[in-house]
Amino acid sequence: MGNTGKDSIEEKTSHVIGANRPDFTAGRRSGKEKTSRGSVQQIENAGVMEEDSHPAKKRGCFARFWAHYKRHWCLYGLGGVIFLAIFLPIFFLIVFPAIAQRMVDDASLPIYSASITNPTPDSVQYSLFAGLNVPKPFSVKLKPIALNLLVDQNPPNRNPYITVQLPEQNLKGNATITVTNQTTNILDKEIFGTFLHSAVYQETFILSASGATDAYVGKLKAHISLDKKVELKGLNKLKGFGIASARAVLPAEADGTNLIAELTIPNASLVSFELGNVTLNIIVGGILLGNATMKNVYLVPGNNTVSARGVVNLKTAIMNLPAILSSQVGALTSGNIEMSASGNSTIYNGHHIDYYEKVLNALVLTTQFPLLSILMDSLTGVLGGNGGTAIPFASGYNVTNIIPLLQNLTAIAGF
Incomplete structure (x- = not known):
């Protein structure tokens, strides 16, 4: 029984103590639950943060533009139509003609040969062989063009002296332009004479040409102007003129x-000239002694050997021999005689070609020729042909005893 009472007291005491004592385990349990719940949230948040740290890739510019275009294609289409409506007229009316004109302006125009033939008082036949370099890979078709030939002078004179008709040309790369024996009227003789003067007297001269036509590059058409200046070699006053051989006919x-003489007439240019029958004055020591005529003269590029038949007034030569010899001191020292020739007349098919005469008659050609060579060929032939004894020219003859020989020659000739 004693134990029962004791147990009862202990139960009561423990009950009272338990009632007054704080329960520390409850807080621990609560903290564990909160901690557990916090851990779950942290794991979830960590997953979200991990996803946010790797955002989706942005679309490229083209993809964005394409998407924008698909949404606004109507506006783009309308804008394209408006652009073409503005650009195409500008291209066909302004841009392409400017490009075509620039191509023609930049193209070189080398002239390989030219000729002026069959002259009449009012016309000539003109031939031309030239090149026109068209930039690759273009191909240009030029419609027929009236090519005006001009004189390049200061101030510029835009009046043509002749007009050459060029046929339709298809040009590609290093193309050629050819005109063959085209008869053309002389539009202005004074300007044509100016051109001839520059071609004959100058070392170089300018050949100017201009014209306008339609050009086609494929199906595209443009109206272009051809304006070219080409520098060519001139005849340079026929520098190099000489007497290849000469002899008297008595x-x-x-x-x-x-x-009778053989004359060397140089043509340093690439232009050929058909002159016809050209008569030259023969001048020695400033004294006009006669003339010489060359038949059917056609000067091609290079040296031309032309036969001449002359009429020399020997009486005038003998009468003025002292004056002639005194003017020849420098030439005679070298055993030569200095002779000059100037234009007298130029006749083709019976007509005086005045524009040639105007140029050639003002031109004086001077050359030297061995005097003893002339005398040897002349006197040997004359005396031998008349039954006399040929004169020995091997030695012993000089300027002093030439005069008696010439006097003897004139006596034989009947002067």
Whole structure:
């Protein structure tokens, strides 16, 4: 029984103590639950943060533009139509003609040969062989063009002296332009004479040409202007003119010919000139002694050897011999005689070609020729042909004893 009472007291005491004592385990349990719940949230948040740290890739510019275009294609289409409506007229009316004109302006125009033939008082036949370099890979078709030939002078004169008709040309790469024996009227003789003067007297001269036509590059058409200036070699006053050979003909032939010579006439240019029958004055020591005529003269580029038949007034030569010899001191020292020739007349098919005469008649050509060579060829032939004894020219003859020989020659000739 004693134990029962004791147990009862202990139960009561423990009950009272338990009632008054704080329960520390409850807080621990609560903290564990909160901690557990916090851990779950942290894990979830960590997953969200991990996803946010790797955002989706942005679309490229083209993809964004394409998406924008698909949404606004109507506006783009309308804008394209408006752009073409503005650009195409500008291209066809302004841009392409400017490009075509620039191509023609930049294209070189080398001239390989030219000729002026069959002259009449009012016309000539003109031939031209030239090139026109068209930039690759373009191909240009030029419709027929009236090509005006001009004189490049200061101030500029835009009046053509002749007009050459060029046929339709298809040009690609290093193309050629050819005109063959085209008869054309001389539009202005004074300007044509100016051109001839520059071609004959100058070392170089300018050949100017201009014209306008339609050009096609494929199906595209443009109106272009051809304006070219080409520098060419001139005849340079026929520098290099000389006498290849000469001999006297005594007695004179029926037409009065008493001098036959071979003349060398250079043509430094690439232009050929058909002159016809050209008569030159023969001048020695400033004294006009006669003339020489060259038949059917056609000067091609290079040296031309032309036969000449002359009529020399020997009486005038003998009468003025002292004056002639005194003017020849420098030449005679070298055993030569200095002779000059100037234009007298130029006749083609019976007509005087005045524009040639105007140029050539003002031109004086001077050359030297071995005097003893002329005398040897002349006197040997004359005396031997008349039954006399040929004169030995091997030695012993000089300027002093030439005069008696010439006097003897004139006596034989009947002067």
